[in-house]
Amino acid sequence: MSLLRVEQVSKHFGGLVANHEVSFNLEEGEVMGLIGPNGAGKTTLFNCIAGFYPPTSGTVRFNGEDITGLKDFQVARRGLARTFQIFEASGDLKVVENVMVGSFIHTGSRRRARRTAESTLEFLGIAEAAGAMMTELPVAAQKRVALATALASDPKLLLLDEVGAGLNPSEIEGLVGLLQRIHREKGISLLLTEHVLEMVMAMSHRVIVLESGKKIAEGEPSEVVKDPEVVRAYLGDHYVKRQEREEGRDA
Amino acid sequence: MEAVKNALDFSDLPKSELGIAVVVLAFLVSFPAMPHSSFAMATMIQFLMFSLYGMGWNLIGGYGGQVDLGKAQYVGIGAYTTAVMMIRWDVPFWFSLPVGMGLAVGWSFVIGYPLFRLKGHYFAIATIATSLVLKDLFEVWDFVGGARGLEIPLKGSFPDWLYLQFREDFYYYYILLVMFLIGLLYVNAFRHSRLGFQLRAIKDNEHVARSLGIDVHWSKIKAYATATAFVAAVGSFHACYNFNIEPEDVMSLDLSVLIAMMAMLGGAGSIWGPIIGAAILVPMKNYLGDWLGGQAGLAGMDLALYGLIIMVIAAVQPRGVYGIVEAVRARRR
Numbered sequence: 357m358s359l360l361r362v363e364q365v366s367k368h369f370g371g372l373v374a375n376h377e378v379s380f381n382l383e384e385g386e387v388m389g390l391i392g393p394n395g396a397g398k399t400t401l402f403n404c405i406a407g408f409y410p411p412t413s414g415t416v417r418f419n420g421e422d423i424t425g426l427k428d429f430q431v432a433r434r435g436l437a438r439t440f441q442i443f444e445a446s447g448d449l450k451v452v453e454n455v456m457v458g459s460f461i462h463t464g465s466r467r468r469a470r471r472t473a474e475s476t477l478e479f480l481g482i483a484e485a486a487g488a489m490m491t492e493l494p495v496a497a498q499k500r501v502a503l504a505t506a507l508a509s510d511p512k513l514l515l516l517d518e519v520g521a522g523l524n525p526s527e528i529e530g531l532v533g534l535l536q537r538i539h540r541e542k543g544i545s546l547l548l549t550e551h552v553l554e555m556v557m558a559m560s561h562r563v564i565v566l567e568s569g570k571k572i573a574e575g576e577p578s579e580v581v582k583d584p585e586v587v588r589a590y591l592g593d594h595y596v597k598r599q600e601r602e603e604g605r606d607a
Numbered sequence: 608m609e610a611v612k613n614a615l616d617f618s619d620l621p622k623s624e625l626g627i628a629v630v631v632l633a634f635l636v637s638f639p640a641m642p643h644s645s646f647a648m649a650t651m652i653q654f655l656m657f658s659l660y661g662m663g664w665n666l667i668g669g670y671g672g673q674v675d676l677g678k679a680q681y682v683g684i685g686a687y688t689t690a691v692m693m694i695r696w697d698v699p700f701w702f703s704l705p706v707g708m709g710l711a712v713g714w715s716f717v718i719g720y721p722l723f724r725l726k727g728h729y730f731a732i733a734t735i736a737t738s739l740v741l742k743d744l745f746e747v748w749d750f751v752g753g754a755r756g757l758e759i760p761l762k763g764s765f766p767d768w769l770y771l772q773f774r775e776d777f778y779y780y781y782i783l784l785v786m787f788l789i790g791l792l793y794v795n796a797f798r799h800s801r802l803g804f805q806l807r808a809i810k811d812n813e814h815v816a817r818s819l820g821i822d823v824h825w826s827k828i829k830a831y832a833t834a835t836a837f838v839a840a841v842g843s844f845h846a847c848y849n850f851n852i853e854p855e856d857v858m859s860l861d862l863s864v865l866i867a868m869m870a871m872l873g874g875a876g877s878i879w880g881p882i883i884g885a886a887i888l889v890p891m892k893n894y895l896g897d898w899l900g901g902q903a904g905l906a907g908m909d910l911a912l913y914g915l916i917i918m919v920i921a922a923v924q925p926r927g928v929y930g931i932v933e934a935v936r937a938r939r940r
Contacts, residue, residue: 432820448807457808460801461820
């Protein structure tokens with residue numbers, strides 16, 4: 357049984373078709389990448405899966421249950437956590453308190469929530485920041501806290517929307533290592549969007565490519581990058597034709 | 608069990624604050640034994656009442672970030688429940704108190720369910736509207752005395768602990784002080800509770816809160832109902848303390864605004880904020896208002912001064928006096 361089954365999901369905003377009949381399965385323990393050029397509909401698809409808004413048509417099944425049309429907080433309680441692309445740190449909460457909000461999903465006890473939060477921070481290597489205010493931290497650390505908060509809710513599947521955005525190459529490297537540990541040691545399945553392609557390619561078992569709201573390719577990263585449709589989506593018709601010409605000359 | 612532990616756990620607050628709190632508490636306990644005027648006693652009683660109103664307001668307005676300008680309707684429900692039950696059915700204060708709180712909480716669900724579909728300023732405006740409508744209804748409702756209000760008859764024997772009728776104000780003062788301490792411990796427990804954390808997350812970012820499994824709408828309603836219980840309890844007390852209640856007095860917009868203003872001035876979203884706010888504004892309202900009222904042409908100037916204070920606070924430090932204290936402390940570190 358697949359952990360996540362997305363069947364024929366479409367999302368329209370008025371006349372705009374953001375997603376058109378997208379289907380895919382994500383198996384338990386899998387790391388899957390969702391890529392595509394800007395505006396391909398990646399975040400919309402995430403939002404439909406996470407219950408941020410309902411899809412116009414199609415169904416989403418999680419862990420065997422039809423979750424189409426459930427509210428985002430109901431989906432979260434079933435073990436599907438997410439991070440947001442735009443993350444604004446603000447406010448009153450210390451780092452550890454922020455993470456505790458995540459752990460309160462399964463317990464009413466402050467003691468237990470605090471213990472979960474502290475061990476999660478430790479796992480992500482930011483235990484020393486526990487007492488700091490969010491606004492005092494650099495962006496990379498804030499993103500780790502957001503990740504910790506999602507992790508503290510003990511999810512089965514984690515949707516990561518552009519976690520690498522705004523980070524420098526060495527920070528991305530650290531993040532990849534971290535996500536791989538999350539996957540390996542906690543056994544959490546990952547679905548990530550990214551337009552930093554190296555990151556997705558390095559991590560994913562399988563990749564799905566969206567363009568203009570439609571799925572145009574699916575497969576292992578090494579296969580997908582060779583797919584002419586994908587090359588065309590990323591680099592344009594012009595490039596594909598030139599490549600074909602050059603290949604013809606070589607032969 | 609853990610709630611009790613949470614209520615008594617002040618360990619996350621700085622030592623200096625706890626020191627000041629102990630000194631203030633010692634002062635509050637010993638105040639009636641010190642020489643004082645009856646005006647000062649009345650001011651202290653008002654300070655305790657407004658501290659409690661502010662603590663209630665702070666649960667939803669401070670921790671939850673939902674600015675509520677309609678708290679007076681719940682003061683009214685508490686006060687009227689106690690007065691009506693006492694006058695018509697001779698029910699003692701201690702029985703009408705929970706009934707008043709229950710009615711107010713029930714009404715808060717009726718109001719909260721639709722109103723929390725609104726956000727920000729729209730929510731604030733809607734709370735004003737519901738409160739004013741309820742006040743207008745009470746003004747034409749003969750059962751509760753209409754616009755003239757109700758007067759609780761004296762039983763004649765003092766001190767009367769059942770009906771809360773005392774000749775000396777210090778009885779009222781100590782009853783209120785006990786309520787104040789219970790309120791403070793409750794807020795402390797709330798702050799540490801799951802709902803408290805969830806509300807602060809909601810104030811931070813509703814989308815993120817929802818993605819962490821928080822039912823934002825329902826959490827707001829629950830906190831609003833809790834806040835209501837505080838306010839209604841003080842309303843019930845107010846009826847006995849004043850003997851005389853009328854809609855213009857216990858349900859007015861002025862009262863709602865004053866409650867919100869004190870909490871915001873002191874520091875919304877902090878445990879001490881409403882107390883600091885009441886400690887500044889209540890004496891100012893009484894002494895300054897009194898003095899200005901005696902000067903020709905200056906009557907009402909205190910209201911203009913409140914407005915000025917709010918503007919300065921909003922511009923300089925939205926987290927109020929307590930926010931200033933925190934900022935100074937952060938700079939010293």
